[in-house]
Amino acid sequence: MRWIAETFTPSQDGYSRHPHGHGDYVHSHLHGHGPENHGHAEDAAPVSWMDGVFGKLGLYQVVRPLVVAIVHGLAGSAAVALLVLTTIRVPSWAVLYLLVFGLGTVAGMMLITAAIAAPFKYSELRFNRLHRCLVMVSGAVSLIFGFFIVYQMGFVNGLFKHNPTWVPH
Numbered sequence: 001m002r003w004i005a006e007t008f009t010p011s012q013d014g015y016s017r018h019p020h021g022h023g024d025y026v027h028s029h030l031h032g033h034g035p036e037n038h039g040h041a042e043d044a045a046p047v048s049w050m051d052g053v054f055g056k057l058g059l060y061q062v063v064r065p066l067v068v069a070i071v072h073g074l075a076g077s078a079a080v081a082l083l084v085l086t087t088i089r090v091p092s093w094a095v096l097y098l099l100v101f102g103l104g105t106v107a108g109m110m111l112i113t114a115a116i117a118a119p120f121k122y123s124e125l126r127f128n129r130l131h132r133c134l135v136m137v138s139g140a141v142s143l144i145f146g147f148f149i150v151y152q153m154g155f156v157n158g159l160f161k162h163n164p165t166w167v168p169h
Contacts, residue, residue, distance in 0.1 A: 069113075070106055077105050 054060040081101050088094040120138075123131035154160040 069109055070102070072109075077101075 054064075081098065084101075085094055085097065088097055120131065120134055123134055
């Protein structure tokens with residue numbers, strides 16, 4: 001996407017549109033290359049205050065993405081956890097179940113992410129054209145799969161009908 005933006009965005013009176021980052025927050029807008037032409041303050045990024053306070057801590061650099069991954073992983077599987085949790089009557093066993101479920105979810109997400117990221121990281125370092133193709137193909141496959149899921153849920157299973165019904169198979 002960066003290549004497309006840089007190639008097809010025309011320069012306007014010395015101003016150009018290209019992505020730049022503040023920590024791990026990347027955005028793009030029209031600006032010149034001088035500090036007075038940046039368009040916003042350096043500390044105006046959404047997570048700049050956290051980066052400013054905790055950014056020098058090495059642990060922060062490890063914990064922040066891990067916390068984001070934990071929240072995303074648990075949010076996607078919370079329904080399953082809650083369904084099983086309603087059948088556990090002893091509170092200590094329920095807490096133990098949540099801990100084991102949470103650790104399993106985090107470990108599973110880490111393994112899947114590593115398995116998906118490895119070919120991209122390897123190809124990025126060695127084969128630029130292959131890397132670009134992998135990125136494009138994975139994006140297209142993700143988009144097609146998303147449309148397939150919407151079609152299955154919305155039209156085949158009737159979610160977009162006047163009276164949606166769902167019968168588990």
